Amino acid sequence: MLPLVLSSSWRRIIYRGAPLVSPCSPVLFSPPEVMRSSPRSRTSVEQRDPTQLRILTNMAFWQSDTWTSSTRSIYPVENRCDPRFVSPILEAVRLFRRRREFDVVLTMGPRTSLYYGIMCAVAGVESRQIMCEVFLAPPRRHPSWRIKTALYRLAARRSLGILTNSSLEVESVIRRCGISRERVTYVPMHTNIRRPHLEERDEEFVLSAGRTWRDYPLLLEALRRLSVPAVIICGRRDLCRISVPDNVTVLREVNRDLYLDFLGRCRLVALPLLPVERATGQVVVLEAMALGKPVVATRVSGTVDLVVDARTGYLVPPGDAAALAAAIGSLAGAPGQAAEMGRRALERVLAEFTIEKHARRKLDAIMGLYRRRRAAPSRASA
Structure with a gap:
């Protein structure tokens, strides 16, 4: 100290x-x-009706x-x-x-x-x-x-x-x-989605998005073990010096409308996060859930309160590429299971995570x- x-x-x-x-x-x-509150004004604050x-x-x-x-x-x-x-x-x-x-x-x-x-x-x-x-x-x-x-x-x-x-x-x-x-x-x-709803579009690809404390090298390692297509929407400096497998498309600094279009069309969202104390990734997780998309994420501060493991998605240990690949693969190849988890995710958002x-x-x-x-x-x- x-x-x-x-x-x-x-x-x-x-x-x-x-x-x-x-x-x-x-x-x-x-x-x-000059700026210090007088005893009289401080007392008036203390005695004010707390409902006001x-x-x-x-x-x-x-x-x-x-x-x-x-x-x-x-x-x-x-x-x-x-x-x-x-x-x-x-x-x-x-x-x-x-x-x-x-x-x-x-x-x-x-x-x-x-x-x-x-x-x-x-x-x-x-x-x-x-x-x-x-x-x-x-x-x-x-x-x-x-x-x-x-x-x-x-x-x-x-x-x-x-x-x-x-x-x-x-x-x-x-x-x-x-x-x-x-x-x-x-x-x-x-969630930032003002009207959460079940997105009917379902294309066989995985979406990952965001910049803060993302573990994209871990995601690429997991996707190399799979044949499923994936789209990563990230910052300008992300993934610049890393080899990207053929089944992955990287888009940088896209506008929100394009991001929401990909979010609505994907089958699931994968969010690998680094194990830090600060909560990150919550915006993307809740937006995906608000559109009825299951989420596969690492079990860290930003995800444990949102994703119910094996019900609205999967939580895997940080740094475990094999577990991440297995969770992604199980949903990418099972549209019915992914849709059911997505419906549960939407129900959870409507019950717990609306703006009001x-x-x-x-x-x-x-x-x-x-x-x-x-x-x-x-x-x-x-």
Whole structure:
């Protein structure tokens, strides 16, 4: 753990004697004496009816009426489309400037969460922060990783709590951020398919897609053992120096419409992921399930909460090419079994992973963390 000191006189964060924020540097917010909430305003927040919780966020979750009617975003959501997003530092500044009007500030994204939390720490004010998607990069010995981890711990300890996208992330967040279990809540992801339905098209090929922490070399090794055609939709730099077998087509940086067309036509989705603490692959898994496609994936943080093994797809051990090939082959050559698993996957999405279900769960989780803070307010400002 790095020596991290918060100076009470200058409100500086100091690492090994070198100030990261100098008192002579230009600041993005007013001095702590001006911005700190008065005891009167703080009391009014504590005594407010919790059913009327005021939530400020940088999320632009316009797809959910439940969410937009219960929160206030720094982005316009009334247009029902994705806005033009600003940089994480500007998001943090906007949240910081408006924080006193709200009971909770929900920060989405690791950088925005970190910047906002550190702004509040430097200014010496209560953050009222609930963090989503915290820093869970693999450990490294590089000083930058150690500094970032120390800063995240500082922001997390001053926050109301953290929301995770995977049940397996809970223990990692507790250990990495140094907070208690009651301040970490798992909220399942949602599908981005607004109207989940059973896609009737069924062509005999396997689809794999995405960029973050994908183990495409493992997938290619598995596909070399099979004759089934496969399409991989990946990033510009993926699979550039790897020999690709003849039964595999690689497409890079395709638009969403083309990706959804392939997703609707494929027989199954294969998603090999690296065994990291951070949950990845959930977007593709849930979109496939929402169109009635079975998923074959490695058993990691991003898949264990979504895929029911041998019912909506298969989960195989990370790094096991033989097991991955066997699972893919069993569904690629059995359209009836694949279709049945796909129907179960769609039923699971409709029951557990719709947009409105996610919105209600997230609002309930925010309320739970806020109430625990009211019961022990010192934990949020320690």
